[in-house]
Amino acid sequence: MSRSLQPLPILDSVGEVFRGLLRHIRYLPRLALLPFTLSFALILLKFLTESDPLRLLFNLADIFPVALFSFLWFRLLLYGPNPETLRPLPPFGEAFRRFVIYNLLLLAPLLVLQEMLPAPPPPGTEPAQVEAQAREQLGPMLLLMPLLFLYIVVMAGMSFLFPATAAGKVYGPKDSWRDTVGIKFAIFMILLLVVFPALLALELLSIPFDVIQALSGLVVPQLLLVAVAGYVLQALVTGVLTQAYRTRFGWTPPPPSTT
Numbered sequence: 532m533s534r535s536l537q538p539l540p541i542l543d544s545v546g547e548v549f550r551g552l553l554r555h556i557r558y559l560p561r562l563a564l565l566p567f568t569l570s571f572a573l574i575l576l577k578f579l580t581e582s583d584p585l586r587l588l589f590n591l592a593d594i595f596p597v598a599l600f601s602f603l604w605f606r607l608l609l610y611g612p613n614p615e616t617l618r619p620l621p622p623f624g625e626a627f628r629r630f631v632i633y634n635l636l637l638l639a640p641l642l643v644l645q646e647m648l649p650a651p652p653p654p655g656t657e658p659a660q661v662e663a664q665a666r667e668q669l670g671p672m673l674l675l676m677p678l679l680f681l682y683i684v685v686m687a688g689m690s691f692l693f694p695a696t697a698a699g700k701v702y703g704p705k706d707s708w709r710d711t712v713g714i715k716f717a718i719f720m721i722l723l724l725v726v727f728p729a730l731l732a733l734e735l736l737s738i739p740f741d742v743i744q745a746l747s748g749l750v751v752p753q754l755l756l757v758a759v760a761g762y763v764l765q766a767l768v769t770g771v772l773t774q775a776y777r778t779r780f781g782w783t784p785p786p787p788s789t790t
Contacts, residue, residue, distance in 0.1 A: 536710060539717040539778050545724045548770040555607055558617060562603040563762050565619055566596035571758045578754060590642045591635075598634040600762060601769050602627055605697035608773040609782075630696045637689055640682060644675065687715035693769075694776040710779060722771050729767055733760045 570593050577589045599621065607616045621627050688708040695702035711718065733756075740753045776782060 535781065537779055537781055539714040539721075539775055541717050541720050541724070544717075544721045544771070544774050544778060548721070548725050548767065548774050551608060551770050551774065552766060555612070558607060558612060559762075559766060561617065561619060562607065563600050563766075566600040567758060567762055569593075569596035569599075570761065571755065574754050574758050578750065587642065591639060594634050594638050594642075595631060597761070597765055598631045601634070601693065601765055602630050602697050604766055604769045605694050605773060608770060609694060609698050609777075626696055626699045630693065633689075633692050633696060637686060637692075644678060644682065683719060684715065687711060687718045690718050690772050691776050691779070694773050714775070714779065718771070718775050721775065722768065725767050725771055726764060729764060733763070736760075 573589045573593045573596075577586050580586060580589075602621050603616075603619075606621070610616050688711050689704060691707040691710055692702065692704060695707070737753070737756055737760075740756050744750055744753050
């Protein structure tokens with residue numbers, strides 16, 4: 532890998548991420564079908580259980596299907612559509628094993644942090660109770676903020692682990708931290724500018740599903756939307772990391788790796 536590192540323009544990268552998604556979106560159902568099915572089954576299990584430890588376990592288990600899709604999507608974005616990258620299953624070699632391990636090591640702390648965050652008050656709670664609960668939760672929230680900030684910095688520094696590993700490179704955490712020096716903030720801003728509009732659009736899209744649930748009591752359509760939204764967001768995040776990686780190294784694809 533060349534050590535000539537290029538700057539990372541924020542706005543140009545944001546535009547290219549969305550253009551890349553539009554160019555490849557027709558392949559999304561093909562590559563996401565199996566991992567999405569697994570994730571949706573886990574979402575149903577989480578909905579049906581009242582045990583917090585079990586919910587955390589299902590969230591941790593969901594890392595695997597999401598990593599499976601992300602690995603496939605990285606390879607598609609890096610190498611372009613071809614018979615190898617359009618296979619609905621990856622080559623289960625060393626690169627894939629390392630990719631899953633990196634996902635487990637870096638995403639598990641986020642899931643634990645999410646469990647530590649105070650739960651919002653249920654719908655219909657009296658305003659006075661909401662205000663009292665907010666005052667009680669202020670202290671724990673302030674204590675968790677430094678941990679969240681540290682997590683964001685670490686994740687920005689580890690960004691290149693994922694595309695490099697999906698490309699079959701022998702590339703470790705030290706390499707990623709070194710190669711993201713000076714662009715960690717740019718990576719964070721690109722993620723913010725890509726993910727925030729997508730979240731806003733998905734929030735608007737959820738309104739009719741909320742109405743369906745309120746009128747009929749059916750929750751499956753809303754759970755299905757949550758699962759679909761998760762995979763669309765994952766495709767966007769994968770696009771951000773791919774774009775940052777390609778720009779940083781001026782990377783052009785060699786023949787696809789099957790390791």
